[in-house]
Amino acid sequence: MHVIIDYIQSYLGSDQTPGAAGNWFWATVYVLLVFVGLSVAVIAMNWLERKILAHMQVRLGPMRVGPHGLLQPIADALKLLLKEDLIPSEADKTVFWIAPFIVVLAAFTVFVVVPFGPTHAITDMNIGILFMLGVSSLSVLGIVTAGWASNSHYPLIGALRSSAQMVSYEVAMGLAVVSVILMTSLNPTGTGTLSMIGIVRAQQAQGTWFIFKFFPLGLIGFFIFAVAMVAETNRAPFDLPEAESELTAGFHTEYSGFRWSLFFLAEYSAMIAVSSIAVTLWLGGWLRPFPNALQGARWDFFFALFPGITFLFLGALAIFSASRMPKHPYFRIQTLGLAGFAAVLVLIGAVLLYPPVSRVVQDVFWFSAKVAAFMYLYIWYRGTFPRYRFDQLMKVGWKVLLPTGLAVLILTATAGFFVR
Amino acid sequence: MAPVATPFFFYLLAATMIIGGVLVITRKNAVHSALALITALLAQAGIYLMLYAPFVAGVQIILYAGGIMVLFLFVIMLISIERTEKERQFNKQWLVGIATAGALGGLFIAVYTKGKSLFPEGRLSYPESGNTQGVADLLYGQHTGTYMFSFEIASLLLLVAIIGAVVMAKKRI
Amino acid sequence: MPDETKSPSTPLPEGEPKPTAGQPATPGAVKATPSGSVQSEIKAPSEKPSPTQVPKAAAPAAAKPATPAAGHPAPPKPAGPVPTPWESPMISKLKRTYGSGIEALAHLGQNYMTVDRSLLPEILQVLRDEEQFDYCVDLTAVHYPKREKQFDVVWVLYSFPRNERIRVKTLIADGDTLPSSVPLWTTTNWLEREVYDMFGIKFEGHPDLKRILLPDGWKGFPLRKDYGILQQDNEWVQINLGIESGQ
């Protein structure tokens, strides 16, 4: 017993990730935390997307299930789980079964190396970014097999489009990533790193986010990645594989119920994953704004307030909404529910204001806030842009992003050479 | 980090690879074969990881599993599965095939039993943390880069292959 | 599209004249359903001219009254405007060329000409090429079962340069075919298909003459006056639901 507690405690002071420190207990805890956090994030994202999109489109979005539709994602999830799981009779059943799992596995596995903080990652791999790109590229396998296994024309076309699209945009994405890796090598030893944590530390050491490095090269590289990542995740305006108006639902046309929800889950976690890459590579990962310019205990204290204040603000918003709920008895439960939700938010905010907690949590907070900004962008794109046509999409990928990426890579290398 | 349960993972990955490899040649459905091949390739990536060669493992996943196999599937999906399923899996030269496989197996066994002196005992000389840098040094290092020339030759060859493929595939340029 | 698929396969009931051998389905045959005894709304004409004689026998001007409904028993007479001759340079030119095969009238401020079947292809061609009627607005038919030549087929033409709309009408008997005007106006492709679908009038030289609005296996031609709605409903209900129709 003592041994176990010692084993658990031995990690606490470590400045490494649990994976790198070889602590199985904490690694497992982190895996569970990431899994639960991701699931919650997907659920929240589902609700937020519907609400934000709705408000962009002069409508209210879900309003019935729970106050302001807060319970709608849960209701949806229940519906999907209880739904009949249809398998087309002519489908290749084994492959049809496996495909969604490949996608989900790929989408979740990448989070092994995502650094939520200097020590808040499941593990820190030497080849972190390579691992992320590699594993996320596996999800295309799931999509292709799903489209093929359905044995139907629309899914097949969706799958073809999807694989072509993902393979081509991976190239541009890779070039943008390589330019960042070149930037990490601008240190006295001249050695760069592929490790996710190492990349953030390099930004810290060089005193700038890589988006501002060699202005405008970093910015252009970031832009290339930001476009490619939308295409990688099959989101509007690059949502051709599931273009509703053309291919009904693309590669998952024949899927229903639980298996369909796996695709849904995978899509959203893939969005979070690529956003995490972008945040880590260009936006300083877990670093708070101006970590070098605004140093000192006072600034540390000031920035440590943000997580708590954010939650308090959200809580206040919920209280305000609760006070504006209709006063009809019919709405009593909903009002109470919203008030309860507000109370929970305020409580979390209060806990986060407590300095020891806020110090631990603030890295995660900044990281999540940056990712959340990307998520908002995703929704915004979807509300604004029409859909590209397939040849245009390929043209953008091969004729615009790829040459630009190459140019950025070469220019970054040149700039790096002179700086050193 | 100390390796954990190394033999277990080795045998697990090796078994996966072998089963995957066997499935590749026995499945009549080409897509199933491709999926089995992907499994085998992923297991191989795992073995690279165990050899403290994470860079090779990552490249294996990106290139083989993520890139090449997707293109394989791409092609396979477009051909008629019904016809391939009717075709005979083994042709008349299966005896020769078995003989060759047996010879190769014999060679492996011979190397395993006798050849300890041929290969230095132990692992790759680079530790896990420095492996990627080590690979880079071998390829591009100013003083250590012994493979620079061959690397560039290889890339030139690939470029030629790409252009050739485009020329042959495109009816009109 | 083989015609056999549309014509009823069941034998014709008693009392109906057998269609001439080799002729397509006649309106009378429409009623030839399993429940052949059910009366259609309007009786098919009992006498049928031999279609082969039609082009020659029908002297075009011969008592072709201007009003299309002339074949009907005189309805209670409301006072209304009567058609007046339509006179224009175009008409006189056409009349000079084609003589009495054309009858041009104006009614309610709208001009139309009735053209003999034999002259029709030529006149349509002339109208399009020389008189610049480049836009075929519509093509449709009207069925007068009591008349010898049962169908009015009407082209509504419009000329962009002249800003003028006219109607060209021809009369044909059941079973008669018409030359397809698809080579003249592509738009008539679907319009002819619809006329075929609804009236059973065939257009020779049409690229793909098959039913358009109704399913391929449909029996009969619904817009003919002798197409029995009740009977069709009865039949459908009996075949598909196995009960008596409540109509």
Next chain:
Amino acid sequence: MTDPRTLSPLELENPDKTYLDANELIINMGPQHPATHGVLRVILRLDGEKVLGLECVIGYLHRGVEKIAENRTYTMFNPYVDRMDYVAAVSNGLGYCEAVEKLLSVEAPPRAQYIRVILTELNRIASHQLWLGTHALDIGAITPLFYTFRDREEILKIFEKYCGARLTTHAFRIGGLQYEAYEGFEKDVKNFVSFVKPKIDEYEELLTTNRIWLERTKGVGVISGKDCIALGVTGPVLRASGVKWDIRKALPYANYKNFDFEVPIGTNGDTYDRYIVRMIEMRQSLRIIEQAVGGIPEGPIMAKVPKVMKPPVGEVYHSIEAPKGELGYFIVSDGSTQPYRVRVRPPSFVNLQALDLMCRNQLVADVIAVIGTLDIVLGEVDR
């Protein structure tokens, strides 16, 4: 551009040919498909994603309107026409009423004419708004749909206040109007005009200069004016191909002579031009409404029409410029209370015929765009 006359049929019945060429794929789009605007079924023959040809299969919504007409009196048939192009029910009603009026040799009184024009033009805007929303949705922009539906609601409110119905309005009667304009009608219409003007700018802001929108619509589904005329395509599609022809100007009906408006034309005949033409048409409709609503004369709203209508023997073809093109009614009277034959010349039906020509050698995604830009309503195609 291929000459429409040389288009060959698809030869779908020849399975050998399609089977042997492995590059060709036959895809069935619809009748249950999110982007075929109803129950249109399109059989596409594809080479990869390139369309080699397509065939429309229609009739899933066929209700036999023309047959029904033969069994109803003139008055009884009036509501049926609303069910054809149900997004422009008022225009349908106008065409039918005017055709029967012509047969009866009566004319609606001026006051009725003005109100008719206002309602018809409102309906044109509503129809174009619905088109814009769904068209943009097809191309992947989901937001304009909600904007247009929000603003179309205001039109439907006016309809509802006027005649109690929103969609299938049955607003007009043969000989004029049944209902006097309600109190505040003019104010409502004026308010609507000033309300919707900035909204149309809003739609344009979202789309007109949007790069993706331009890429998706420019050069897509091109049809020349000559082909349009050969195929009988009318309405905004014809005008976008550069033919300045609008029945309101060419063969004026109702009292459109009294109003001052422009007929917009395009130059390229592509999807983008059709979009622009329709946007301008909405503005021009507002202009007509502004003129009309200021000058509604006093007077009766119904001409002297007998209770039991027995038009004299004769036939008449009358057409109007519906939002989708030339909507014509060919009515044959045998002097009885029921029309002997009513033929509807549906613009959607004729325009849909151009789909094959416009989609050849384009991509699947363009088929969707072209179906959208043709602005078809299956209720009218199938009748």
